[in-house]
Amino acid sequence: MSEHDNCCCGGHDHGHGHGDGCCGGHGHEHDHGHGHGDGCCGGHGEGHGHGHGHGHGHGDGCCGGHGHDDKHGHGDGCCGGHGHGHGEGGCCGGGGCHGGGDQVGIFVVGPIETNCYVYISEGECLVVDPGNSGQAIFEHLPEGVSVKYIVATHGHGDHVGGVKALREATGAKYAIHAADAELARHAGEPSEQGRSYDDNAPDPDLTLAEGDVIEVGSATFTVMEAPGHTPGGIVLLGGGTAEHMCFVGDTLFQGSCGRTDLAGGDSEQLKATLARIKREVPPETNLMCGHGEITTMEDELRNNPYLV
Numbered sequence: 448m449s450e451h452d453n454c455c456c457g458g459h460d461h462g463h464g465h466g467d468g469c470c471g472g473h474g475h476e477h478d479h480g481h482g483h484g485d486g487c488c489g490g491h492g493e494g495h496g497h498g499h500g501h502g503h504g505h506g507d508g509c510c511g512g513h514g515h516d517d518k519h520g521h522g523d524g525c526c527g528g529h530g531h532g533h534g535e536g537g538c539c540g541g542g543g544c545h546g547g548g549d550q551v552g553i554f555v556v557g558p559i560e561t562n563c564y565v566y567i568s569e570g571e572c573l574v575v576d577p578g579n580s581g582q583a584i585f586e587h588l589p590e591g592v593s594v595k596y597i598v599a600t601h602g603h604g605d606h607v608g609g610v611k612a613l614r615e616a617t618g619a620k621y622a623i624h625a626a627d628a629e630l631a632r633h634a635g636e637p638s639e640q641g642r643s644y645d646d647n648a649p650d651p652d653l654t655l656a657e658g659d660v661i662e663v664g665s666a667t668f669t670v671m672e673a674p675g676h677t678p679g680g681i682v683l684l685g686g687g688t689a690e691h692m693c694f695v696g697d698t699l700f701q702g703s704c705g706r707t708d709l710a711g712g713d714s715e716q717l718k719a720t721l722a723r724i725k726r727e728v729p730p731e732t733n734l735m736c737g738h739g740e741i742t743t744m745e746d747e748l749r750n751n752p753y754l755v
């Protein structure tokens with residue numbers, strides 16, 4: 448086990464995490480995971496799997512490499528490589544399991560290490576939960592990529608603090624569920640825990656509701672309303688080339704679920720949402736959580752006390 452950092456967010460270590468830059472390295476191991484990052488947001492590596500995880504992620508640039516399941520991800524630029532099948536590459540690297548060469552990157556941003564995801568398909572980009580550092584996220588996106596949508600899974604400051612700067616830099620449309628838009632407008636003010644993030648979110652360009660579909664290149668993301676952590680929480684279920692990918696925000700984490708003791712939280716609602724996710728999200732789905740590790744529905748159905 449090793450951990451190293453010399454900038455914000457530091458190394459995050461569950462196996463081997465190593466970071467020399469902002470947001471450090473992020474590595475964890477179920478079996479053998481190795482993450483190494485020399486740039487902003489560091490590397491993200493994980494060995495995660497079904498008895499044979501040998502993940503290796505290596506990143507020298509923002510978003511670093513991302514390796515998964517006995518494969519190798521290697522990235523020297525933004526969004527790094529994403530090995531999930533056969534990723535190997537530089538800027539927005541090689542793709543993996545998402546058909547059509549779609550790319551997924553992670554920026555770990557802000558004081559409580561929020562996972563901001565970048566999904567790129569056919570030159571179009573969706574950014575999910577730019578919680579902080581909107582300008583830095585913009586600067587580290589691959590060249591030539593057009594950010595079409597910025598979607599917030601919910602309105603907490605650590606998920607929307609970077610929306611304003613990213614929207615100004617990209618001209619992307621900002622979307623959130625109407626029930627959380629007001630919460631997001633206060634993102635830059637100190638939270639109940641006394642933390643604050645870059646900026647208040649602007650008024651949304653679009654509000655999202657159950658069944659809405661966001662199209663990015665050849666990928667689609669269908670909105671599932673997921674109240675509980677906040678009233679306007681949503682989950683984005685991938686389709687098309689994003690099949691088996693699901694952005695769950697703070698509704699569900701590896702081995703855990705979102706808290707309901709913050710303003711607008713409702714434990715009964717969260718329970719109902721989790722029951723619905725259990726019924727409707729297929730086991731082979733990758734769950735892209737708002738903090739911490741990426742997991743799969745299959746693993747959570749087996750191990751998560753809130754789903755069992």
Ligand SMILES: [Fe+2]
Nearest residue numbers: 601603676697
């Ligand atoms: Fe949250």
